[in-house]
Amino acid sequence: MPRYLQIVHAIREKINQGEWVIGSKLPTQRAIAEQFHVNRSTVITAIEILKAEGLLEGKAGSGIYVVNNRWSLSAAISPPDWEDLTQWSLQPPSDHTVQTINELESRKDLIQLSKGELEPDLFPKAEIATALTRVSSQLEQFGYGNGLGDIGLRIEISKHMQQYGVCTAPESILIVSGALQALTLIAVGILKKGSTIFLENPSYLHSVNLFRTAEIAIKPISVGENGLNIEELFQQKIIKGSSALYVNPTYQNPTGTTMSSEQRKVLMDKCRYFQLPVIEDDIFRDLWIDERAPAPLKTLDPFGQVLYVGSFSKTIDPGLRIGWLAGPEDVIKRLSDVRMQTDYGSSYISQALVRELLSSGLYEQHLQKVRTRLKEKREFLLQLLRLHLSEYATWRAATGGFFIWVSLHKKTNMHQFFRTCLNNGVLINPGFIYNDSQPAIRLSYAYEEIGKMEEAIIKVKEILKNG
Amino acid sequence: MPRYLQIVHAIREKINQGEWVIGSKLPTQRAIAEQFHVNRSTVITAIEILKAEGLLEGKAGSGIYVVNNRWSLSAAISPPDWEDLTQWSLQPPSDHTVQTINELESRKDLIQLSKGELEPDLFPKAEIATALTRVSSQLEQFGYGNGLGDIGLRIEISKHMQQYGVCTAPESILIVSGALQALTLIAVGILKKGSTIFLENPSYLHSVNLFRTAEIAIKPISVGENGLNIEELFQQKIIKGSSALYVNPTYQNPTGTTMSSEQRKVLMDKCRYFQLPVIEDDIFRDLWIDERAPAPLKTLDPFGQVLYVGSFSKTIDPGLRIGWLAGPEDVIKRLSDVRMQTDYGSSYISQALVRELLSSGLYEQHLQKVRTRLKEKREFLLQLLRLHLSEYATWRAATGGFFIWVSLHKKTNMHQFFRTCLNNGVLINPGFIYNDSQPAIRLSYAYEEIGKMEEAIIKVKEILKNG
Numbered sequence: 001m002p003r004y005l006q007i008v009h010a011i012r013e014k015i016n017q018g019e020w021v022i023g024s025k026l027p028t029q030r031a032i033a034e035q036f037h038v039n040r041s042t043v044i045t046a047i048e049i050l051k052a053e054g055l056l057e058g059k060a061g062s063g064i065y066v067v068n069n070r071w072s073l074s075a076a077i078s079p080p081d082w083e084d085l086t087q088w089s090l091q092p093p094s095d096h097t098v099q100t101i102n103e104l105e106s107r108k109d110l111i112q113l114s115k116g117e118l119e120p121d122l123f124p125k126a127e128i129a130t131a132l133t134r135v136s137s138q139l140e141q142f143g144y145g146n147g148l149g150d151i152g153l154r155i156e157i158s159k160h161m162q163q164y165g166v167c168t169a170p171e172s173i174l175i176v177s178g179a180l181q182a183l184t185l186i187a188v189g190i191l192k193k194g195s196t197i198f199l200e201n202p203s204y205l206h207s208v209n210l211f212r213t214a215e216i217a218i219k220p221i222s223v224g225e226n227g228l229n230i231e232e233l234f235q236q237k238i239i240k241g242s243s244a245l246y247v248n249p250t251y252q253n254p255t256g257t258t259m260s261s262e263q264r265k266v267l268m269d270k271c272r273y274f275q276l277p278v279i280e281d282d283i284f285r286d287l288w289i290d291e292r293a294p295a296p297l298k299t300l301d302p303f304g305q306v307l308y309v310g311s312f313s314k315t316i317d318p319g320l321r322i323g324w325l326a327g328p329e330d331v332i333k334r335l336s337d338v339r340m341q342t343d344y345g346s347s348y349i350s351q352a353l354v355r356e357l358l359s360s361g362l363y364e365q366h367l368q369k370v371r372t373r374l375k376e377k378r379e380f381l382l383q384l385l386r387l388h389l390s391e392y393a394t395w396r397a398a399t400g401g402f403f404i405w406v407s408l409h410k411k412t413n414m415h416q417f418f419r420t421c422l423n424n425g426v427l428i429n430p431g432f433i434y435n436d437s438q439p440a441i442r443l444s445y446a447y448e449e450i451g452k453m454e455e456a457i458i459k460v461k462e463i464l465k466n467g
Numbered sequence: 468m469p470r471y472l473q474i475v476h477a478i479r480e481k482i483n484q485g486e487w488v489i490g491s492k493l494p495t496q497r498a499i500a501e502q503f504h505v506n507r508s509t510v511i512t513a514i515e516i517l518k519a520e521g522l523l524e525g526k527a528g529s530g531i532y533v534v535n536n537r538w539s540l541s542a543a544i545s546p547p548d549w550e551d552l553t554q555w556s557l558q559p560p561s562d563h564t565v566q567t568i569n570e571l572e573s574r575k576d577l578i579q580l581s582k583g584e585l586e587p588d589l590f591p592k593a594e595i596a597t598a599l600t601r602v603s604s605q606l607e608q609f610g611y612g613n614g615l616g617d618i619g620l621r622i623e624i625s626k627h628m629q630q631y632g633v634c635t636a637p638e639s640i641l642i643v644s645g646a647l648q649a650l651t652l653i654a655v656g657i658l659k660k661g662s663t664i665f666l667e668n669p670s671y672l673h674s675v676n677l678f679r680t681a682e683i684a685i686k687p688i689s690v691g692e693n694g695l696n697i698e699e700l701f702q703q704k705i706i707k708g709s710s711a712l713y714v715n716p717t718y719q720n721p722t723g724t725t726m727s728s729e730q731r732k733v734l735m736d737k738c739r740y741f742q743l744p745v746i747e748d749d750i751f752r753d754l755w756i757d758e759r760a761p762a763p764l765k766t767l768d769p770f771g772q773v774l775y776v777g778s779f780s781k782t783i784d785p786g787l788r789i790g791w792l793a794g795p796e797d798v799i800k801r802l803s804d805v806r807m808q809t810d811y812g813s814s815y816i817s818q819a820l821v822r823e824l825l826s827s828g829l830y831e832q833h834l835q836k837v838r839t840r841l842k843e844k845r846e847f848l849l850q851l852l853r854l855h856l857s858e859y860a861t862w863r864a865a866t867g868g869f870f871i872w873v874s875l876h877k878k879t880n881m882h883q884f885f886r887t888c889l890n891n892g893v894l895i896n897p898g899f900i901y902n903d904s905q906p907a908i909r910l911s912y913a914y915e916e917i918g919k920m921e922e923a924i925i926k927v928k929e930i931l932k933n934g
Contacts (some may be wrong), residue, residue, distance in 0.1 A: 001629060002629055002630070005629055005632075005634060008634070009634075045632075049632060049766060052732065052735075052766065052767045052769075053767075053769035054769060055769075093801070093804055094804050094807065094808060099804065102611075102613070102614075102807060103613070105611075106613065117610060117611070120607075120608045123606075123607070123608035123609075125606045125607075128603075128606055129603040129604075129606060132599055132602070132603045132816075133600075133603065135599070136595075136596040136599045136600065137596075139590075139592045139595055139596060140587075140590070140592075141585075141587045141590035141784060141786075142590075142784045142785065142786020142787070143584060143784070143785060143786055144569075144572075144584070144785045144786070145786065146569070146570070146573065147569075162468055162469060162472060163469065165469075165471075165472065165516065167472060167475075167476075177644075177810045177811070177814075178810060178811055180808075180809065180810060180811060181809065181810040184809050184810070208808055209808055210808065210809070265519060268519070299516060299519065300519040300520075302520040302521065302522075317608060317609045317610070317815070318609065318610060318611045318811065319608075319609020319610055319611070319612065319812075319814070319815030319816070320609070320814060320815065320816065321810065321811065321812065321813065321814045321815075322814075334560070337560055337561050337566065340561065340569060341561060341647075341675055341676055341677065342647065342648065342651050342677070343644045343645060343647060343648040343651070343788065343810070344644070344645055344647060344780075344785060344788065345786075345788065346788065346814070347644075347786070347787060347788045347789075347813070347814035347816065347817040348784070348786030348787065348788075349599075349786070349787065349814065349816050349817050349820060350814040350816050350817060353816060
């Protein structure tokens with residue numbers, strides 16, 4: 001802290017603690033300067049700041065006086081009522097439980113069956129360091145860019161998507177900071193107010209406010225063993241030009257279900273007939289465990305009806321803030337304009353880093369490690385569930401991704417259950433944050449270590465037994 | 468491109484180019500497999516995709532037939548009308564001229580007197596490479612973070628702000644992707660619909676849509692030699708709880724004016740009296756040329772009335788996407804929640820890089836180079852103006868930042884003037900994009916090289932002479 005600020009702090013303390021009362025005269029500048037071993041100009045700076053704060057005042061020819069302290073000041077003038085201001089803003093606060101979970105996910109003393117992130121050991125430190133060295137050696141001025149993102153990265157993503165059958169030119173790809181931002185851009189840049197978005201129930205998307213903010217109505221459609229209930233969807237009133245479908249067909253968050261190839265074809269046929277635009281959230285695709293997932297809806301889309309969302313948050317690290325959106329070129333151009341109006345694009349360094357990870361093959365190598373480990377951990381969690389929870393719950397093994405969706409047999413107060421788990425040191429995601437009315441929990445095997453997972457499931461068993 | 472996709476492309480081409488007409492039978496799978504030197508399963512995959520696209524159809528026991536081509540398909544079914552969809556969305560498209568300028572700023576054949584970025588030679592390549600090496604050696608899993616941003620970076624920014632007299636704890640700092648995002652967060656997270664925001668005129672902010680999107684009314688207040696016209700501001704109706712002031716008091720964009728210390732005190736006294744929240748955009752502060760700018764409004768803010776916006780886009784590179792917002796802790800917490808709901812925070816790599824640049828002193832070293840160079844270039848541009856444009860215009864020398872605001876003497880059609888400059892290879896920013904009704908242009912001396920600047924000003928002179 002600079003010297004003059006130290007003086008500001010010291011004097012402010014003396015005044016606010018009542019050592020220097022209102023009306024008292026300050027020591028001379030010289031005296032203060034000597035006390036703090038500084039020169040007089042530093043003291044003058046400090047006094048100016050305290051004058052600006054309203055604590056001190058100079059009286060002509062007489063010296064500097066204390067005219068206020070913290071309390072007299074706050075009684076005289078009150079600051080803007082921020083609380084009142086924020087209360088009516090466009091963006092509502094997060095759901096209380098979601099906010100709590102977000103905060104608790106950083107607590108090291110809790111067992112994290114909540115966290116939808118890879119375990120620390122799977123963080124590709126060496127791969128990132130190698131890629132960063134490469135990035136360092138090729139540095140050039142980045143600039144603002146054009147909103148679409150680095151062309152090199154878009155080419156690599158285009159190649160990456162070809163691996164699962166999606167042919168998309170780099171011009172039809174927009175780099176975003178993650179799936180959430182992709183959806184935000186769609187919500188404010190494409191959907192009109194009063195539109196209806198059809199959405200899986202339960203769905204991760206219910207835990208964020210984003211469509212609500214843009215005044216878009218949400219219609220939940222149930223999720224069965226084969227994913228989205230297609231029949232239920234097409235029993236709804238679908239208004240051309242003001243409806244869209246959001247769907248997460250592969251390793252759905254939170255239920256872990258995956259739509260079969262057959263179901264995907266049926267869905268896309270019907271969506272085509274109803275001219276219903278589709279937002280395909282496919283961020284878990286690279287995390288297949290047993291075998292590759294059926295091809296994306298986007299591969300069944302000759303007319304540019306699908307906006308495809310991908311991400312590296314789940315496979316590398318969310319701190320990169322790199323994902324992408326692929327769709328018809330005109331739509332992508334429009335959304336890149338919206339992007340330029342909100343945050344001017346993604347970090348160039350992050351983009352260059354992911355580009356290097358993809359082009360060097362380090363990403364694919366890393367994925368192989370991730371898949372092996374996820375398989376082990378999924379097996380382990382399933383075994384724990386069989387061993388301890390068979391009496392209390394049912395579940396389905398996900399074929400990829402991070403999550404197992406556990407449905408409890410008995411009617412349970414899930415708010416209370418969430419709290420009891422927490423009090424026992426276990427953080428889980430209760431189904432209600434995904435808008436599920438049944439007693440269910442989402443368990444993640446991605447983050448926590450095996451020993452802790454066991455400890456947690458045993459605790460959950462005890463809670464269910466006593467509850 | 469994978470083999471099966473090559474087959475898809477080849478067959479699609481044959482159909483669409485009319486080589487294989489509708490109704491014709493496809494060669495056998497074996498024949499196709501031989502032709503492409505692949506095995507039959509690859510051919511089957513390709514045919515499945517083409518069936519999904521509606522081009523092919525299997526007839527039981529008879530083989531595969533061409534049933535559609537591109538044209539018959541598009542006649543039968545049309546894709547969603549994206550154009551219609553986007554037309555009514557929450558976010559309006561950018562102003563046409565602003566969009567044009569954004570695109571033209573990447574054109575190497577134009578002389579860029581428009582660009583508000585440092586010249587390529589001032590890109591701190593070596594400094595960034597050094598910092599990245601440091602970052603590489605300290606890599607740890609990043610994760611989602613808490614919305615506020617990396618604590619190490621927030622500590623460095625807190626220290627940085629102390630240099631100009633702002634005392635802010637790291638808890639009161641939110642890392643953002645730049646000033647634009649800071650303002651977006653404030654618009655959706657704090658201001659209520661129907662609020663009024665007072666704003667300088669001309670102002671950079673008029674060239675973006677962001678307050679319009681959030682349904683916030685904009686009241687322009689004129690800018691004089693001393694910056695914002697304070698008297699004019701307080702002649703307005705200021706409704707407590709639904710008004711705020713946006714102000715860019717230091718090297719204002721686009722006019723280059725700076726408010727004096729005296730004016731700042733008057734402004735803050737009045738804002739305090741009216742309980743008017745202040746958004747202080749101070750992104751050019753570190754780019755002082757002749758002497759340090761007067762202390763920020765934030766230093767005159769004992770009650771937490773000011774939200775302070777800073778950025779590294781102008782001083783290092785906009786591609787980093789790192790800026791910050793400082794204000795009362797509760798407000799910052801609220802905005803970090805909004806951030807978590809829109810894009811989950813800034814790139815960790817970018818944050819770590821800036822942290823290293825600040826803590827190592829490399830940022831400060833770089834700034835010294837930047838200031839020396841900006842001084843040279845400003846002097847040069849002023850000399851050019853004196854030499855060539857004295858007859859046609861007046862201007863004021865900015866004491867920092869990037870811009871000189873040039874007011875033309877004669878009534879001029881500025882849309883036409885902008886176009887004529889462009890046709891002569893010179894890109895300038897016309898005053899009307901900043902909502903200025905007078906004939907004026909913003910010239911940047913930051914980006915273009917000296918020889919080109921001279922060429923451009925001579926061309927502008929010719930245009931004014933003939934216009």
